[in-house]
Amino acid sequence: xxxxxxxxxxxxxxxxxxxxxxxxxxxxKKVYPAVSQATVYNNLNKLYGAGRIxxxxxxxxxxxxxxxxxxxxxxxxxxxxxxxxxxxxxxDSLKRQLGGEFFSYDLKIFYICPECRExxxxxxxxxx
Amino acid sequence: xxxxxxxxxxxxxxxxxxxxxxxxxxxxKKVYPAVSQATVYNNLNKLYGAGRIxxxxxxxxxxxxxxxxxxxxxxxxxxxxxxxxxxxxxxDSLKRQLGGEFFSYDLKIFYICPECRExxxxxxxxxx
DNA sequence: CTAAATGCAAACTATTTGCAACGAT
DNA sequence: ATCGTTGCAAATAGTTTGCATTTAG
Numbered sequence: 001x002x003x004x005x006x007x008x009x010x011x012x013x014x015x016x017x018x019x020x021x022x023x024x025x026x027x028x029k030k031v032y033p034a035v036s037q038a039t040v041y042n043n044l045n046k047l048y049g050a051g052r053i054x055x056x057x058x059x060x061x062x063x064x065x066x067x068x069x070x071x072x073x074x075x076x077x078x079x080x081x082x083x084x085x086x087x088x089x090x091x092d093s094l095k096r097q098l099g100g101e102f103f104s105y106d107l108k109i110f111y112i113c114p115e116c117r118e119x120x121x122x123x124x125x126x127x128x
Numbered sequence: 129x130x131x132x133x134x135x136x137x138x139x140x141x142x143x144x145x146x147x148x149x150x151x152x153x154x155x156x157k158k159v160y161p162a163v164s165q166a167t168v169y170n171n172l173n174k175l176y177g178a179g180r181i182x183x184x185x186x187x188x189x190x191x192x193x194x195x196x197x198x199x200x201x202x203x204x205x206x207x208x209x210x211x212x213x214x215x216x217x218x219x220d221s222l223k224r225q226l227g228g229e230f231f232s233y234d235l236k237i238f239y240i241c242p243e244c245r246e247x248x249x250x251x252x253x254x255x256x
Numbered sequence: 257c258t259a260a261a262t263g264c265a266a267a268c269t270a271t272t273t274g275c276a277a278c279g280a281t
Numbered sequence: 282a283t284c285g286t287t288g289c290a291a292a293t294a295g296t297t298t299g300c301a302t303t304t305a306g
Contacts, residue, residue: 002261002305021295036263041296043261057185060271062295077231087225090218094237097215102239103205109222111230130280130286149270164288169271171286188296190270 007031008043012053018064018073018082056106058082068104076113078120083113135159136171140181146192146201146210184234186210196232204241206248211241 011027012019019027025040044065047053054066056073061080074083087107094105112120139155140147147155153168172193175181182194184201189208202211215235222233240248 004261034263038264038297039262045297055187057187059183059185059191063187074226074230085226087222090235094215098202098213098237100239102202102237104238106234106236106238107218108234109226109230110232110234111228132287162288166272166289167287173272 002043004028004032004035004039005043005046008040009047009052012044012047012065013067015067016084018056018066018084020062020064022062024065051103054104054106056082056108058108072107072109074109074111074113076116077110078112078116081113081115085109130171132156132160132163132167133171133174136168137175137180140172140175140193141195143195144212146184146194146212148190148192150190152193179231182232182234184210184236186236200235200237202237202239202241204244205238206240206244209241209243213237 007028008024011024015027021037021040021044024044025035025037028035028040044053044055048055048065052068054068056064056066058064058075058080064082070086070089071084072087074085075081076083090105090107095101135156136152139152143155149165149168149172152172153163153165156163156168172181172183176183176193180196182196184192184194186192186203186208192210198214198217199212200215202213203209204211218233218235223229
């Protein structure tokens, strides 16, 4: 566990906001200004592979890295913004249904965020 | 609704296998050999924006397009392979918990697929 | 001393964009 | 005639890779 790996782990796990690799890079540079992008990607992959951080893929935007504490995500179908939400845990129910073990699950709920709903109300064009 | 849009819709909705844009392109070329990639991306985006097809983002691999019929996905954490699975519908429960409407949800379950489990059993290196 | 981690830049992959040409109202 | 759609190629974004160098045990 190198200083970079440790620091990246800290950054991801102490953030509330599912950071992109780019954002992790910025944060890390505050502590180690000489660090390079590749190191960030290497370590994010390593941490993810080891199950120590979460990776969330959202269509249309870069992958995000998140603490492993259980929580779910609301995704705005217009602007792509991610919001944390805490819902009933499905682990037991899923295990029962699948009849087997699994690592983790990822639940995303697509909606329209208040800001975008507002905008659409004002400008009723662009509707589907 | 152009002939391309229609055909792309057909391809995605009649496939069982969450195709990548690349795969949709190949399929479409069988019918319209002169079509270009950009057209495929344009139309996939359009169909997705209209809610007529699903888009599934999987970390590490290109986005996949899927029929809208309700189903969930198992994702292998080693090889990334996607497998369809049909689980209890969460819509009502989620609506209740969120206290509001939403478009759709996407549930991914991370596991290790039988092939990868097999491989790991044979070669117990590479474990986390 | 050795193996693993890093920095850099180039490579790569997936996707989007700009723009001219086309095609269907 | 007009406006949306297409094809092409170039651009972009995100991420990975190769390799020489550094670092840590």
